[in-house]
Amino acid sequence: MADKAAGRDLPATDDIAAREEAAAPLQVALGLSLEIAELLTPTTAMAPLLQRAAERIQIRCGFDAVTLYLVDATTDSIQARAHVGRGQPPFGAGGTWVPIDQADFLGQAIRTRRSLAEAAAPHRPVPLLTRDRGGSARTIAVPLEVHDQVIGLLHIRSVQSADGEPASLSALHAVGCHLAAVIDHAQRYDREQQQRQLIEKLNVIGRTLAQTLDPERVLDMILMHLATIVPHDRGAIMLQEGSELIMRAIRGFPAYASPLRIRVPIRTDDVYQTVYRTRQPLLIADISKRPDWQHVEGLPPAQSWLGVPLLVEDQVIGMLSLTRERPDPYTDEEVSLSLSFSHQASVALNNARLYDSLTQVNATLEQTVSQLRQQSFELQVAFEQLKRLDKAKTDFITVASHELRTPLTVLSGYGQMLASDPVVANDEFRGQVINGLLAGTGRLNTIVDNMLDMARIDSQTLELSPEPMFPAVLIKAIYPTLKQALRERHITMTLDKSLSSLPLIEADTTAIRKVLRHLMVNAVKYTPDRGSVRIWGRTLGARETTLGQPAIEVVVSDTGIGIDPLVRDLIFAKFYKTGQTATHSSGETKFKGGGPGLGLAIARGIVEAHGGRIWVESPGYDEERCPGSDFHVVLPLKPAMVLAEGR
Numbered sequence: 201m202a203d204k205a206a207g208r209d210l211p212a213t214d215d216i217a218a219r220e221e222a223a224a225p226l227q228v229a230l231g232l233s234l235e236i237a238e239l240l241t242p243t244t245a246m247a248p249l250l251q252r253a254a255e256r257i258q259i260r261c262g263f264d265a266v267t268l269y270l271v272d273a274t275t276d277s278i279q280a281r282a283h284v285g286r287g288q289p290p291f292g293a294g295g296t297w298v299p300i301d302q303a304d305f306l307g308q309a310i311r312t313r314r315s316l317a318e319a320a321a322p323h324r325p326v327p328l329l330t331r332d333r334g335g336s337a338r339t340i341a342v343p344l345e346v347h348d349q350v351i352g353l354l355h356i357r358s359v360q361s362a363d364g365e366p367a368s369l370s371a372l373h374a375v376g377c378h379l380a381a382v383i384d385h386a387q388r389y390d391r392e393q394q395q396r397q398l399i400e401k402l403n404v405i406g407r408t409l410a411q412t413l414d415p416e417r418v419l420d421m422i423l424m425h426l427a428t429i430v431p432h433d434r435g436a437i438m439l440q441e442g443s444e445l446i447m448r449a450i451r452g453f454p455a456y457a458s459p460l461r462i463r464v465p466i467r468t469d470d471v472y473q474t475v476y477r478t479r480q481p482l483l484i485a486d487i488s489k490r491p492d493w494q495h496v497e498g499l500p501p502a503q504s505w506l507g508v509p510l511l512v513e514d515q516v517i518g519m520l521s522l523t524r525e526r527p528d529p530y531t532d533e534e535v536s537l538s539l540s541f542s543h544q545a546s547v548a549l550n551n552a553r554l555y556d557s558l559t560q561v562n563a564t565l566e567q568t569v570s571q572l573r574q575q576s577f578e579l580q581v582a583f584e585q586l587k588r589l590d591k592a593k594t595d596f597i598t599v600a601s602h603e604l605r606t607p608l609t610v611l612s613g614y615g616q617m618l619a620s621d622p623v624v625a626n627d628e629f630r631g632q633v634i635n636g637l638l639a640g641t642g643r644l645n646t647i648v649d650n651m652l653d654m655a656r657i658d659s660q661t662l663e664l665s666p667e668p669m670f671p672a673v674l675i676k677a678i679y680p681t682l683k684q685a686l687r688e689r690h691i692t693m694t695l696d697k698s699l700s701s702l703p704l705i706e707a708d709t710t711a712i713r714k715v716l717r718h719l720m721v722n723a724v725k726y727t728p729d730r731g732s733v734r735i736w737g738r739t740l741g742a743r744e745t746t747l748g749q750p751a752i753e754v755v756v757s758d759t760g761i762g763i764d765p766l767v768r769d770l771i772f773a774k775f776y777k778t779g780q781t782a783t784h785s786s787g788e789t790k791f792k793g794g795g796p797g798l799g800l801a802i803a804r805g806i807v808e809a810h811g812g813r814i815w816v817e818s819p820g821y822d823e824e825r826c827p828g829s830d831f832h833v834v835l836p837l838k839p840a841m842v843l844a845e846g847r
């Protein structure tokens with residue numbers, strides 16, 4: 201390749217002296233190549249390697265100036281990377297990439313892949329080993345080619361002395377080939393290093409992401425590491441908030457610009473809209489050519505820019521913005537590196553968002569829990585107060601009932617004495633008065649009895665004396681006490697045949713009598729005139745009840761006004777009465793006759809104290825259509841003797 205490239209510069213003579221002469225530069229070139237190869241160590245970075253290579257070439261050959269360029273085939277540009285000797289490199293100094301065309305002579309060497317001497321005397325031998333000054337100036341361009349690709353250029357400026365030893369471009373070309381291989385190796389090494397560093401940096405960010413929930417810290421770290429890999433002057437992570445972009449993290453902004461307060465309005469088809477729409481990075485090589493660019497007051501003007509979308513759950517939520525204040529477009533590699541970092545930023549932001557919503561949910565939950573705690577405390581206080589009040593009421597009822605009982609006993613005792621007195625017995629008017637008095641005291645006695653029963657149920661001191669009894673017998677015994685009322689109200693009461701087959705049960709007869717009588721009285725009371733009441737029963741196996749043992753069921757069915765489903769349970773609470781108390785008529789069996797609202801509460805207390813159940817079934821309350829009610833009482837054959845808690 202060296203010979204082919206510089207073929208016409210090979211010595212034409214074949215005498216020994218000429219051969220030796222021609223061999224001299226090749227020996228130097230060989231020595232140089234070896235020296236350059238030795239520069240390459242596993243840790244050699246690109247910059248010092250190029251610098252030292254340039255120095256060796258200059259020292260060894262005594263050139264005036266040696267510049268080493270790197271060539272980027274994709275952008276067709278060169279960049280001066282090392283320079284020794286006089287003056288400055290003519291192109292691409294200071295890390296700037298310059299289009300190859302601008303460097304005409306150098307460009308020619310790159311394109312032809314041939315080592316060229318200065319155009320002024322291309323045919324003359326080029327002095328390689330000139331050590332004297334005073335000759336004419338020469339410029340030599342040696343393309344650095346490896347794997348069929350020009351990756352750099354060696355540019356030599358020299359002065360040829362009049363008697364200088366002739367040199368060979370082919371020797372320089374050979375040096376160039378060696379140098380290219382070394383640069384290629386170093387470049388690979390550099391790339392590998394960069395890749396490793398990138399992975400390390402992404403790892404650090406990933407670890408930080410896993411350890412902290414502070415998005416600001418992660419975002420700052422992302423910008424810091426990104427700056428070392430993709431050089432830029434200003435970096436920002438911007439989030440969309442409504443129709444504006446706000447800066448969540450920044451790097452390289454002047455302090456006076458207060459960047460965290462910078463809000464950039466989003467305009468139709470501006471750079472952010474493009475990033476948002478395409479969901480792809482956007483590169484702007486020269487911002488001055490973008491009329492839609494929004495310059496932020498107080499910031500140095502931007503030249504080259506890169507915007508990378510921040511995607512959370514497939515939604516663009518903002519962008520990573522990297523600005524260069526000099527014209528230096530971002531490379532494809534830099535774009536893909538920035539994408540990796542923007543991905544990390546998205547994860548951090550998403551984590552923060554999830555954490556925020558979790559914190560919010562937590563706060564709401566805590567607030568609700570504390571409210572509930574407060575409410576439950578207040579409820580507890582109210583409940584305790586109610587319990588105290590209820591106990592006071594029960595205590596009062598107990599005391600009052602006992603207190604009423606004594607004078608009532610006296611009253612009815614004297615009343616009966618009077619009634620049996622022949623004077624009264626023979627006097628119709630007096631007889632009526634005394635009988636009225638006795639009926640009143642009797643009714644008062646019942647009320648006081650009910651109040652005492654209720655108080656006993658409430659205080660769980662209801663005493664039951666179970667004895668064998670036939671429910672049918674009990675019901676049949678109650679029936680005559682209602683006969684007059686049934687006649688007056690034209691109500692039919694049927695005692696079903698099924699009652700007779702009910703077995704013997706063990707129960708407190710007095711207590712169960714109260715239950716059944718009360719249900720029968722209520723059935724009459726809440727059924728309009730000419731209605732009907734039917735009482736029936738059945739025996740239940742252990743599996744047919746929720747009591748877990750064999751039982752009997754007695755049902756009192758009426759064709760009365762029925763019960764609203766909403767109050768089906770409430771009617772069993774003490775003192776509960778539906779409708780207006782004032783509109784109730786008085787009298788035990790008068791239609792809707794008033795009562796103290798204790799009957800069903802006592803009935804439930806007694807039934808439950810036997811380990812039984814009581815409930816009502818009714819399609820609803822309707823005084824016009826009278827849907828009726830079915831009161832069910834289930835009693836175990838043998839009482840479980842559970843003392844029901846008062847309600």
Ligand code: ADP
Pocket residue numbers: 722723726727758760761762763771776777778779794795796797798799800801829
């Ligand atoms: P009282 O009859 O003294 O009001 P109860 O405890 O016996 O008290 O009954 C409570 C409420 O249940 C009654 O006020 C009434 O509204 C309703 N109720 C009871 N039995 C019936 C029934 N057979 N039909 C319709 N409503 C009834």
